[in-house]
Amino acid sequence: MRRLIIAGNWKMNKTIKEGEDLIVSFKRRLYNIENIDIVLCPPYTLLSSLSDMLISSNIKLGAQDLFWENKGAYTGKISASQLKDVGCQYVIIGHSERRHYFGETDEMVNKKIKAAIKSALVPIVCVGETLSQREQNQTFEVIKGQIQEGFKDFSQEEIKNLVIAYEPVWAIGTGRNATAEQAEEVQVYIRNLLAEIYDKDIAQGIRIQYGGSVKPENIEQLIQQPDIDGALVGGASLEADSFSQIIEKCIPFS
Numbered sequence: 079m080r081r082l083i084i085a086g087n088w089k090m091n092k093t094i095k096e097g098e099d100l101i102v103s104f105k106r107r108l109y110n111i112e113n114i115d116i117v118l119c120p121p122y123t124l125l126s127s128l129s130d131m132l133i134s135s136n137i138k139l140g141a142q143d144l145f146w147e148n149k150g151a152y153t154g155k156i157s158a159s160q161l162k163d164v165g166c167q168y169v170i171i172g173h174s175e176r177r178h179y180f181g182e183t184d185e186m187v188n189k190k191i192k193a194a195i196k197s198a199l200v201p202i203v204c205v206g207e208t209l210s211q212r213e214q215n216q217t218f219e220v221i222k223g224q225i226q227e228g229f230k231d232f233s234q235e236e237i238k239n240l241v242i243a244y245e246p247v248w249a250i251g252t253g254r255n256a257t258a259e260q261a262e263e264v265q266v267y268i269r270n271l272l273a274e275i276y277d278k279d280i281a282q283g284i285r286i287q288y289g290g291s292v293k294p295e296n297i298e299q300l301i302q303q304p305d306i307d308g309a310l311v312g313g314a315s316l317e318a319d320s321f322s323q324i325i326e327k328c329i330p331f332s
């Protein structure tokens with residue numbers, strides 16, 4: 079059985095003080111969760127202080143992006159080894175906001191995944207279709223392209239610990255989540271695709287999260303689906319109660 083993974087993406091929110099306060103609440107409420115991987119991805123400015131607070135905690139640290147070069151004259155960029163150095167274990171790659179606002183391509187996603195794996199960071203790779211792509215019945219085709227291009231030239235060994243987040247763009251930050259059935263349909267498609275590209279065992283082992291307006295009110299339905307192995311949570315991860323409730327509601331399915 080795949081271990082559930084719930085990750086919080088704080089995006090461009092929280093000062094250091096606000097982030098620290100939230101961590102105090104999470105630690106108090108979630109300290110005894112053992113069977114679910116919990117990951118928080120705050121902005122870069124909070125990584126150092128939160129990393130200290132999370133030492134020997136069951137909550138792991140992740141970043142929201144990285145640059146593929148290891149070091150050098152790349153103003154404004156942060157490398158995988160720097161993230162590792164500050165205590166990150168995970169990194170989100172190819173989030174739809176990066177793809178759409180910052181022009182990130184599948185080729186760039188591919189380079190970022192490579193860099194993350196090389197530094198022993200677990201990539202959480204986001205894929206998903208826009209509303210117009212869904213309406214034109216292009217969902218599977220879009221996902222296929224993102225996975226084939228993004229995962230180009232990886233060995234089974236490299237790919238096997240990576241996490242995928244299926245995030246329909248129309249569901250992100252809109253309050254309109256995909257139904258459990260809509261999400262499961264795509265998650266199954268992704269798993270079958272992985273089986274085709276790699277093999278069945280690899281596909282069965284890779285964890286696929288759902289993301290897009292996940293809330294305490296909808297997590298139970300989503301997490302019951304056999305191919306949904308967790309959630310990537312945006313807005314609802316910014317408050318102690320909603321994020322904790324999402325995780326607590328997953329316990330019976332872990």
Ligand code: PGA
Nearest residue numbers: 250251290291311312313
């Ligand atoms: P949301 O964001 O939960 O606020 O919809 C999800 C995400 O962007 O990962």
